[in-house]
Amino acid sequence: MQRYWGLNNMIKIKSQREIELMREAGRITKAALIAAGQAVRPGVSTREIDAIVRKTIEDAGAKPSFLNYRGFPGSACISVNSQVIHGIPSAKTRIKEGDIVKVDVGACYRGYHGDSAATYAAGEVAPEVRKLIEVTRQSFYEGIRYARKGLRISDISHAVQAYVEQNGFSVVRDYLGHGVGASLHEDPEVPNYGTPGRGPRLIPGMVIAVEPMVNQGDYHVRALDDGWTVITADNKLSAHYENTILITEGEPEILTAGEAI
Numbered sequence: 001m002q003r004y005w006g007l008n009n010m011i012k013i014k015s016q017r018e019i020e021l022m023r024e025a026g027r028i029t030k031a032a033l034i035a036a037g038q039a040v041r042p043g044v045s046t047r048e049i050d051a052i053v054r055k056t057i058e059d060a061g062a063k064p065s066f067l068n069y070r071g072f073p074g075s076a077c078i079s080v081n082s083q084v085i086h087g088i089p090s091a092k093t094r095i096k097e098g099d100i101v102k103v104d105v106g107a108c109y110r111g112y113h114g115d116s117a118a119t120y121a122a123g124e125v126a127p128e129v130r131k132l133i134e135v136t137r138q139s140f141y142e143g144i145r146y147a148r149k150g151l152r153i154s155d156i157s158h159a160v161q162a163y164v165e166q167n168g169f170s171v172v173r174d175y176l177g178h179g180v181g182a183s184l185h186e187d188p189e190v191p192n193y194g195t196p197g198r199g200p201r202l203i204p205g206m207v208i209a210v211e212p213m214v215n216q217g218d219y220h221v222r223a224l225d226d227g228w229t230v231i232t233a234d235n236k237l238s239a240h241y242e243n244t245i246l247i248t249e250g251e252p253e254i255l256t257a258g259e260a261i
């Protein structure tokens with residue numbers, strides 16, 4: 001994957017009107033993610049979860065951002081156990097007791113996107129697996145402590161990596177967070193690892209998706225032949241957590257507000 005530290009002039013600073021539309025896109029995105037999370041249980045297929053996401057988004061007057069995005073066939077990416085991201089919903093994939101299920105959702109409302117993901121356990125999981133899910137979620141919050149005017153993108157990246165590694169897990173490096181706006185993926189790139197003090201400076205009006213992907217084992221991943229699904233190279237578990245946030249004059253504002261887990 002090509003990496004670059006974009007200049008700030010590649011980053012679109014959102015107007016007040018755009019921010020209001022993105023709040024609504026974020027609200028719909030999170031509502032669909034919560035509905036998906038409530039549907040995760042042993043016996044359900046990932047296709048059924050996908051249908052719930054699509055209905056929730058469309059009933060709210062928005063469009064699923066992922067549906068047909070570069071040909072993606074679902075409204076949500078649903079990735080089970082060692083699948084990291086970009087899992088394709090399928091009637092053949094049935095959730096089993098003890099699985100962990102990553103649901104990634106985007107909604108487009110009047111031309112603006114929201115992007116949010118979370119990891120759900122189906123039934124009982126081992127304490128170590130529960131810890132993986134919790135550390136992944138908390139690493140997002142550790143990261144956005146640095147999502148403040150005047151700091152730099154990699155200050156967020158570094159905080160995510162440090163927290164994850166202190167807890168004995170690894171952060172995926174081949175896939176990154178990103179700017180969000182009229183496009184689902186915009187500048188800047190937002191890595192989940194790196195040395196602090198690098199990359200674009202954070203400016204009020206920037207909107208970014210911060211999305212740690214955390215592996216139980218090694219950080220290496222590989223893509224499957226279906227052209228989408230990314231799995232851990234060592235077949236150990238992976239977790240994901242994501243929100244779309246707005247840089248402000250003070251604390252960052254989570255546009256995909258509300259607790260998914």
Ligand code: MG
Pocket residue numbers: 104105106115116117211242
């Ligand atoms: Mg996402």
Ligand code: MG
Pocket residue numbers: 115177178209211242
């Ligand atoms: Mg994203």
